[in-house]
Amino acid sequence: MKVTLRLQFITAYLLLVICIFVLINTYGYSLTYNYLETKKEQQISSEAYYLTSHYASTQGTPEDGAFTLQKQSTMLSSLFDTRVWLVSPTGTILSDSSDYDYVGKNITDSDSDFLNRQSVKGARPKGIMKSNVLAVICPLTGSKETKGYLVLLTPQKAIKEEATLILDTILICYLLLLLVSAIVFLLLYWRSVYPLKQHAHNAKEYADGHFDQNPAKLGGAEQLELASAVKYLAQKNKSMIEYQRQFLANVSHDFRSPLTSIRGYTEALADGTIPPEMQEKYLHIILFETGRLTKLTSNLLDLNQFEHSGLIVELERFDLHNTLKETIETFEPQCEKKHLSIDLLLDGKELYVKADQSKIQRVIQNLVDNAIKFSNTNSVIEIHTVKKHHKVFVSVKDHGIGITKEEASKIWDRFYKSDRSRGKDKTGTGLGLSITKEIIEAHGEHINVISTEGVGTEFIFSLPLHILGRNYKGAQQRKVRHFKLTNLSS
Numbered sequence: 001m002k003v004t005l006r007l008q009f010i011t012a013y014l015l016l017v018i019c020i021f022v023l024i025n026t027y028g029y030s031l032t033y034n035y036l037e038t039k040k041e042q043q044i045s046s047e048a049y050y051l052t053s054h055y056a057s058t059q060g061t062p063e064d065g066a067f068t069l070q071k072q073s074t075m076l077s078s079l080f081d082t083r084v085w086l087v088s089p090t091g092t093i094l095s096d097s098s099d100y101d102y103v104g105k106n107i108t109d110s111d112s113d114f115l116n117r118q119s120v121k122g123a124r125p126k127g128i129m130k131s132n133v134l135a136v137i138c139p140l141t142g143s144k145e146t147k148g149y150l151v152l153l154t155p156q157k158a159i160k161e162e163a164t165l166i167l168d169t170i171l172i173c174y175l176l177l178l179l180v181s182a183i184v185f186l187l188l189y190w191r192s193v194y195p196l197k198q199h200a201h202n203a204k205e206y207a208d209g210h211f212d213q214n215p216a217k218l219g220g221a222e223q224l225e226l227a228s229a230v231k232y233l234a235q236k237n238k239s240m241i242e243y244q245r246q247f248l249a250n251v252s253h254d255f256r257s258p259l260t261s262i263r264g265y266t267e268a269l270a271d272g273t274i275p276p277e278m279q280e281k282y283l284h285i286i287l288f289e290t291g292r293l294t295k296l297t298s299n300l301l302d303l304n305q306f307e308h309s310g311l312i313v314e315l316e317r318f319d320l321h322n323t324l325k326e327t328i329e330t331f332e333p334q335c336e337k338k339h340l341s342i343d344l345l346l347d348g349k350e351l352y353v354k355a356d357q358s359k360i361q362r363v364i365q366n367l368v369d370n371a372i373k374f375s376n377t378n379s380v381i382e383i384h385t386v387k388k389h390h391k392v393f394v395s396v397k398d399h400g401i402g403i404t405k406e407e408a409s410k411i412w413d414r415f416y417k418s419d420r421s422r423g424k425d426k427t428g429t430g431l432g433l434s435i436t437k438e439i440i441e442a443h444g445e446h447i448n449v450i451s452t453e454g455v456g457t458e459f460i461f462s463l464p465l466h467i468l469g470r471n472y473k474g475a476q477q478r479k480v481r482h483f484k485l486t487n488l489s490s
Contacts (some may be wrong), residue, residue: 033163045150048138085151258289311442313356354466366432371398397458403451
């Protein structure tokens with residue numbers, strides 16, 4: 001059984017309520033009664049001391065001062081709800097502030113030890129008092145003799161009633177506190193637990209592909225931050241799903257088209273539909289489409305490697321200018337076909353960088369191939385290198401159709417091809433620039449694009465400069481992993 005936060009809250013609250021109620025009923029009354037009894041005892045003891053001190057100063061006998069004591073006792077009784085006895089040395093009650101019927105009765109007849117104690121709690125002399133009292137006994141002394149006793153009595157019933165009244169008041173306050181705490185609990189639940197349930201519900205809906213759920217607006221700053229994070233994750237998940245769909249659609253399209261051509265022309269060659277004099281032409285088409293499939297498959301395998309194992313770059317020192325020259329030479333047939341020329345403007349005879357030579361060569365191939373595809377006939381492709389701040393900046397600039405501002409942010413997406421470029425890019429897979437960016441970022445560097453529609457496009461990327469004279473310890477490995485929500489997951 002799963003224990004929810006709501007159940008935990010309710011259980012903790014009920015346990016707290018029960019424990020406090022038990023404590024109040026078990027110890028509250030006794031503690032209150034003991035406190036009141038002690039306080040009352042201290043109060044009447046103080047008054048008794050005052051009366052006995054005043055009486056002793058008269059140096060008279062209890063009988064001589066009875067009238068005066070009785071008058072003072074009556075006043076004390078009315079003020080403090082206390083009964084006052086004036087008792088002779090032998091235990092006979094000489095005066096009673098409340099009931100004259102007790103006058104003449106002897107205390108020692110029922111309790112011989114009563115007058116020998118300072119205070120008596122819960123005792124009543126049999127035959128005299130009908131209920132338990134709190135009694136304070138003070139001897140009346142004069143000339144070093146005990147001339148009598150002053151006994152102050154308070155019914156324990158009155159103390160019990162006062163203790164009960166106080167306890168009832170406490171219980172009423174406790175019930176009010178329970179009511180307030182219950183309201184506070186409901187508010188806390190509404191603002192804390194309920195939003196969590198709403199977040200859980202929304203997360204499940206997002207997982208099922210329902211991205212139109214609104215985040216919970218209740219709770220504190222942390223709850224709202226969690227709601228925003230869940231919503232952000234849902235949006236990213238939605239984008240990833242859309243990207244996957246688009247990715248699969250693009251892959252299917254780019255594979256279907258050459259496969260359809262290859263199958264159709266192969267069947268036509270097999271059944272003799274194509275005359276012998278035309279067979280060479282269609283064999284070249286089949287080879288061309290096969291090359292497209294090979295290139296697409298290779299790029300997809302590379303991207304899959306980037307996704308799962310990370311892009312591994314072998315860092316080594318090499319001459320970037322020499323690599324540029326060797327790479328550009330491979331594009332001579334394509335340049336002649338479109339009557340293009342490539343101008344190299346290099347910063348020095350040699351320029352050494354520390355990077356993965358084979359992968360940087362692939363970057364150059366992708367950028368030059370892209371420039372050739374989209375350059376105007378009889379135009380110039382410019383390739384520049386510049387040293388700046390211990391880095392090398394490489395520029396590949398063409399004079400062609402250019403890129404719109406809307407397209408500039410999308411060209412790094414996998415399989416992206418603008419509508420204007422599809423007619424010119426017959427062999428492209430839409431993966432070259434994506435792979436190029438992955439390689440440059442794996443080196444810890446950056447690549448940017450500057451383009452004007454109808455004028456041309458310039459790609460600029462950076463590489464770390466290797467300064468001669470520094471100790472070089474040979475090739476090093478650098479493994480970089482890129483995890484992006486927009487990437488295709490396995």
